[in-house]
Amino acid sequence: xxxxxxxxxxxxxxxxxxxxxxxxxxxxxxxxxxxxxxxxxxxxxxxxxxxxxxxxxxxxxxxxxxxxxxxxxxxxxxxxxxxxxxxxxxxxxxxxxxxxxxxxxxxxxxxxxxxxxxxxxxxxxxxxxxxxxxxxxxxxxxxxxxxxxxxxxxxxxxxxxxxxxxxxxxxxxxxxxxxxxxxxxxxxxxxxxxxxxxxxxxxxxxxxxxxxxxxxxxxxxxxxxxxxxxxxxxxxxxxxxxxxxxxxxxxxx
Amino acid sequence: xxxxxxxxxxxxxxxxxxxxxxxxxxxxxxxxxxxxxxxxxxxxxxxxxxxxxxxxxxxxxxxxxxxxxxxxxxxxxxxxxxxxxxxxxxxxxxxxxxxxxxxxxxxxxxxxxxxxxxxxxxxxxxxxxxxxxxxxxxxxxxxxxxxxxxxxxxxxxxxxxxxxxxxxxxxxxxxxxxxxxxxxxxxxxxxxxxxxxxxxxxxxxxxxxxxxxxxxxxxxxxxxxxxxxxxxxxxxxxxxxxxxxxxxxxxxxxxxxxxxxxxxxxxxxxxxxxxxxxxxxxxxxxxxxxxxxxxxxxxxxxxxxxxxxxxxxxxxxxxxxxxxxxxxxxxxxxxxxxxxxxxxxxxxxxxxxxxxxxx
Numbered sequence: 001x002x003x004x005x006x007x008x009x010x011x012x013x014x015x016x017x018x019x020x021x022x023x024x025x026x027x028x029x030x031x032x033x034x035x036x037x038x039x040x041x042x043x044x045x046x047x048x049x050x051x052x053x054x055x056x057x058x059x060x061x062x063x064x065x066x067x068x069x070x071x072x073x074x075x076x077x078x079x080x081x082x083x084x085x086x087x088x089x090x091x092x093x094x095x096x097x098x099x100x101x102x103x104x105x106x107x108x109x110x111x112x113x114x115x116x117x118x119x120x121x122x123x124x125x126x127x128x129x130x131x132x133x134x135x136x137x138x139x140x141x142x143x144x145x146x147x148x149x150x151x152x153x154x155x156x157x158x159x160x161x162x163x164x165x166x167x168x169x170x171x172x173x174x175x176x177x178x179x180x181x182x183x184x185x186x187x188x189x190x191x192x193x194x195x196x197x198x199x200x201x202x203x204x205x206x207x208x209x210x211x212x213x214x215x216x217x218x219x220x221x222x223x224x225x226x227x228x229x230x231x232x233x234x235x236x237x238x239x240x241x242x243x244x245x246x247x248x249x250x251x252x253x
Numbered sequence: 254x255x256x257x258x259x260x261x262x263x264x265x266x267x268x269x270x271x272x273x274x275x276x277x278x279x280x281x282x283x284x285x286x287x288x289x290x291x292x293x294x295x296x297x298x299x300x301x302x303x304x305x306x307x308x309x310x311x312x313x314x315x316x317x318x319x320x321x322x323x324x325x326x327x328x329x330x331x332x333x334x335x336x337x338x339x340x341x342x343x344x345x346x347x348x349x350x351x352x353x354x355x356x357x358x359x360x361x362x363x364x365x366x367x368x369x370x371x372x373x374x375x376x377x378x379x380x381x382x383x384x385x386x387x388x389x390x391x392x393x394x395x396x397x398x399x400x401x402x403x404x405x406x407x408x409x410x411x412x413x414x415x416x417x418x419x420x421x422x423x424x425x426x427x428x429x430x431x432x433x434x435x436x437x438x439x440x441x442x443x444x445x446x447x448x449x450x451x452x453x454x455x456x457x458x459x460x461x462x463x464x465x466x467x468x469x470x471x472x473x474x475x476x477x478x479x480x481x482x483x484x485x486x487x488x489x490x491x492x493x494x495x496x497x498x499x500x501x502x503x504x505x506x507x508x509x510x511x512x513x514x515x516x517x518x519x520x521x522x523x524x525x526x527x528x529x530x531x532x533x534x535x536x537x538x539x540x541x542x543x544x545x546x547x548x549x550x551x552x553x554x555x556x557x558x559x560x561x562x563x564x565x566x567x568x569x570x571x572x573x574x575x576x577x578x579x580x581x582x583x584x585x586x587x588x589x590x591x592x593x594x595x596x597x598x599x600x601x602x603x604x605x606x607x608x609x610x611x612x
Contacts, residue, residue, distance in 0.1 A: 001255075001256065001295075001503075002295065002503075002504065037514060054507055056507075056509045057292070057294050057361055057507070057509065058364070058365075058509070084509070086506065086507055089502070089503050090506070091506075091513055153516055153517075153518070154518065157512070157517055157518050158516045159512050159513055161513070191516070193516050193517075215364075217360070217514050220516050
């Protein structure tokens, strides 16, 4: 059967504690989304993932940045570097640590969707010849990712992977690590594709020690309305893939 | 190819496949197909199907040899070499070659070979037009978009005249129409349910009447794909068959699809392959998915009759996945199928003879 992750589950024990409330759903209008994908050196194929996940073959790094002009927590920019994987048979991307430039947004995203966020200065820019995101944390640049020479495509040609955020939940009086599935819905206004360029990437900063992106795959930029999801699935990082997924009861309707 | 890979694992699996093909030939199965895949760990270690199929031809007498499929992308193959190899296979097999074409669907393969996903449909379209000319013209020269050559005799020529039947692997939605428009057989690689397939086949049949064939003749045939596990005990047969189907599908879902890595219109949005696999292989608790050829002979006869009624000419059976089913049980399943199921379709052999797919 397919390979599984070998990373110690202790590495997934320090995410934010989810505090789901009764807040209204979030629909984020005209979010600018930059995504850059690279293949990773295969030495880290299994060492970046917990036993609950299969690696993709080849292993992939998915850099995603959102510039959100308006949200219930105010405007913010979010930058993630995720590892492509499979939860059982489902395509997913694991986020161990990410960055956001707004304290209010960090708290809201962590509480509701388990985003494992830290503070950073994040630059997000779009020019006619390129689009890029830079993340500066702890006084150094930990990410500098670009899309070069954009050409228009249909938003329907872009497929975003659902994210698994490293977080914690309460279970029977204890706090336990869980990977939180976040699979927003996207309504595209425009989309571009271009050449990917990763000028700086610090795996340690994103909780991905040993991740070495070396082979460019693709880059896309889109403007979309993003409907943030109700949580439906959690993954226990310690369990084998076919036993790890936990379905949450639907709330609301 | 199941992990862990020992020094002889691949040898053993290839030997098992050869044994299955030899038996299938003796039992009267119609065709054997072998895939061309590259880099797909566990899922398929069959990167040189022309070699495996030549070995098949050497140990069989009647079964037709399906090269399924030649990846018509320059980073994978060359059209001249593909024509030459196919003609040679046709000769050494005594005129038993079926020639499948396609373009690959995973980033693992396309990226690994350095192919541009935007180009694959275009190069496939060019190759399927020039290859039959290489087979039928004494000398062939060409100035094209992705491929050009001065006039040369492409040798040898196939034994079958004018040339072997040509097929297209149908995975992406709409490719069955590409097959129809070019007068090629539809080599279905999805496990869609009856209703979905009936619509597609009807449209294929309608369109092919007005086709502009790329070859010297129209190959109006519809093959679909299925799993086979036949056992006297329906419950055991269904359970084993579902384990086989589930294992195969789980492995298939691990592949990095082209569009998951690279945004392109060339690989449509639907993700139809896994969707149809789920449709065909999921069923309410305790029930067997409607379209699968698993269970006892009576059930399988019923299922194949249903496939026949929706317009399928032939079924390619997947017999195993990472050796989930012991080889002796695979062989016993083939024997039982030949004894109890095939006679029910003996009156129309051209339309209903079952095929066997090399793993």
